[in-house]
Amino acid sequence: MKRRNFLQLVALGSAAALTGPTLPSVGPKAAPLAARSKVKPFDLDEATIAEFQAGMKSGRYSSLSLAKKYLARIEQIDKDGPAVNAVIEINPDVITIARALDEERKAKGPRGALHGVPVLIKDNIGTHDRMTTTA
DSSP, X not given: OOHHHHHHHHHHHHHHXXXXXXXXXXXXXXXXXXXXXXXXXXXXXXXXXXXXXXXXXXXXXXXXXXXXXXXXXXIIIIIISSOOOOOOOOOTTHHHHHHHHHHHHHHHOOSSTTTTOOOOOOSOOXXXXXXXXXX
16 A cells, blocks of 8 residues: 555544544433433432341331332323333233232241342343233
8 A cells, every 4th residue: 555545544443533523313212301300319329139128027118108109109200200111011910919929928937038029120021920021
Protein backbone atom coordinates (compact mmCIF):
# COMPACT_ATOMS: atom_id res chain seq x y z
CA MET A 1 0.00 0.00 0.00
CA LYS A 2 1.31 3.42 -0.86
CA ARG A 3 1.95 5.88 1.90
CA ARG A 4 -0.57 8.36 0.46
CA ASN A 5 -3.36 5.73 0.37
CA PHE A 6 -2.51 4.65 3.90
CA LEU A 7 -2.70 8.22 5.22
CA GLN A 8 -6.03 8.79 3.45
CA LEU A 9 -7.49 5.63 5.01
CA VAL A 10 -6.23 6.61 8.46
CA ALA A 11 -7.70 10.09 8.09
CA LEU A 12 -11.03 8.68 6.89
CA GLY A 13 -11.14 6.14 9.73
CA SER A 14 -10.29 8.80 12.30
CA ALA A 15 -13.00 11.10 11.00
CA ALA A 16 -15.56 8.29 11.16
CA ALA A 17 -14.52 7.39 14.70
CA LEU A 18 -14.74 10.99 15.87
CA THR A 19 -18.20 11.62 14.44
CA GLY A 20 -19.65 8.52 16.09
CA PRO A 21 -22.43 6.30 14.82
CA THR A 22 -24.90 7.89 12.46
CA LEU A 23 -27.58 5.20 12.66
CA PRO A 24 -30.58 5.93 14.86
CA SER A 25 -30.69 4.07 18.13
CA VAL A 26 -32.82 0.95 17.92
CA GLY A 27 -32.49 -0.10 21.55
CA PRO A 28 -35.30 -0.04 24.09
CA LYS A 29 -36.54 3.39 25.05
CA ALA A 30 -36.89 4.43 28.64
CA ALA A 31 -40.40 4.78 29.97
CA PRO A 32 -41.72 8.34 29.92
CA LEU A 33 -40.82 10.31 33.03
CA ALA A 34 -44.47 10.62 34.04
CA ALA A 35 -44.86 6.82 34.04
CA ARG A 36 -41.62 6.30 35.95
CA SER A 37 -42.63 8.81 38.61
CA LYS A 38 -45.76 6.73 39.41
CA VAL A 39 -43.59 3.79 40.48
CA LYS A 40 -42.92 4.10 44.19
CA PRO A 41 -39.90 2.60 45.93
CA PHE A 42 -40.41 -1.03 46.92
CA ASP A 43 -39.49 -2.04 50.46
CA LEU A 44 -38.42 -5.53 49.38
CA ASP A 45 -36.09 -4.49 46.51
CA GLU A 46 -32.95 -5.50 48.37
CA ALA A 47 -34.42 -8.23 50.58
CA THR A 48 -32.60 -11.55 50.76
CA ILE A 49 -33.95 -15.06 51.14
CA ALA A 50 -32.40 -15.20 54.62
CA GLU A 51 -34.27 -12.01 55.57
CA PHE A 52 -37.53 -13.46 54.23
CA GLN A 53 -37.03 -16.65 56.24
CA ALA A 54 -36.17 -14.71 59.40
CA GLY A 55 -39.23 -12.51 58.82
CA MET A 56 -41.49 -15.54 58.40
CA LYS A 57 -40.03 -17.14 61.52
CA SER A 58 -40.68 -13.97 63.55
CA GLY A 59 -44.15 -13.45 62.10
CA ARG A 60 -43.26 -10.24 60.28
CA TYR A 61 -43.98 -11.92 56.95
CA SER A 62 -46.03 -14.83 55.75
CA SER A 63 -46.01 -16.51 52.36
CA LEU A 64 -49.38 -14.91 51.75
CA SER A 65 -48.25 -11.40 52.69
CA LEU A 66 -45.14 -11.67 50.49
CA ALA A 67 -47.18 -12.98 47.56
CA LYS A 68 -49.63 -10.09 47.91
CA LYS A 69 -46.80 -7.54 48.10
CA TYR A 70 -45.23 -8.87 44.91
CA LEU A 71 -48.58 -9.08 43.11
CA ALA A 72 -49.18 -5.44 43.99
CA ARG A 73 -45.69 -4.53 42.74
CA ILE A 74 -46.28 -6.30 39.43
CA GLU A 75 -49.58 -4.45 39.08
CA GLN A 76 -47.90 -1.13 39.90
CA ILE A 77 -45.16 -1.53 37.30
CA ASP A 78 -46.86 -3.49 34.53
CA LYS A 79 -50.30 -1.92 34.65
CA ASP A 80 -50.18 1.44 36.42
CA GLY A 81 -46.56 2.45 35.83
CA PRO A 82 -44.38 2.31 32.74
CA ALA A 83 -46.46 -0.65 31.45
CA VAL A 84 -43.46 -2.72 30.47
CA ASN A 85 -45.42 -5.99 30.65
CA ALA A 86 -42.40 -7.75 32.11
CA VAL A 87 -44.60 -10.42 33.71
CA ILE A 88 -46.76 -12.05 31.06
CA GLU A 89 -48.48 -14.59 33.28
CA ILE A 90 -49.09 -15.04 36.98
CA ASN A 91 -49.96 -18.39 38.46
CA PRO A 92 -53.74 -18.22 39.02
CA ASP A 93 -53.30 -20.33 42.17
CA VAL A 94 -50.69 -18.09 43.81
CA ILE A 95 -52.88 -17.10 46.78
CA THR A 96 -54.03 -20.68 47.40
CA ILE A 97 -50.45 -21.95 47.20
CA ALA A 98 -49.18 -19.24 49.55
CA ARG A 99 -51.86 -20.08 52.14
CA ALA A 100 -51.02 -23.79 51.89
CA LEU A 101 -47.32 -23.07 52.38
CA ASP A 102 -48.11 -20.96 55.45
CA GLU A 103 -50.19 -23.81 56.91
CA GLU A 104 -47.44 -26.31 56.16
CA ARG A 105 -44.84 -24.05 57.83
CA LYS A 106 -47.00 -23.85 60.98
CA ALA A 107 -47.57 -27.61 61.07
CA LYS A 108 -44.14 -28.97 60.09
CA GLY A 109 -41.71 -26.07 59.79
CA PRO A 110 -40.05 -24.93 56.57
CA ARG A 111 -38.96 -27.52 53.99
CA GLY A 112 -35.94 -25.46 53.00
CA ALA A 113 -34.60 -21.97 52.34
CA LEU A 114 -37.13 -21.17 49.60
CA HIS A 115 -40.19 -22.45 51.46
CA GLY A 116 -42.90 -19.83 51.00
CA VAL A 117 -40.69 -17.32 49.19
CA PRO A 118 -42.30 -16.00 45.99
CA VAL A 119 -40.24 -16.76 42.89
CA LEU A 120 -40.42 -15.00 39.54
CA ILE A 121 -38.89 -16.94 36.65
CA LYS A 122 -38.01 -14.98 33.53
CA ASP A 123 -37.90 -17.89 31.13
CA ASN A 124 -40.12 -20.59 29.71
CA ILE A 125 -40.01 -23.60 31.98
CA GLY A 126 -42.53 -26.44 32.05
CA THR A 127 -44.32 -26.59 35.40
CA HIS A 128 -46.83 -29.03 36.85
CA ASP A 129 -49.53 -26.42 37.44
CA ARG A 130 -51.73 -24.31 35.16
CA MET A 131 -49.07 -22.03 33.69
CA THR A 132 -49.20 -21.86 29.89
CA THR A 133 -46.10 -19.89 28.85
CA THR A 134 -43.91 -22.90 28.12
CA ALA A 135 -42.66 -23.60 24.61
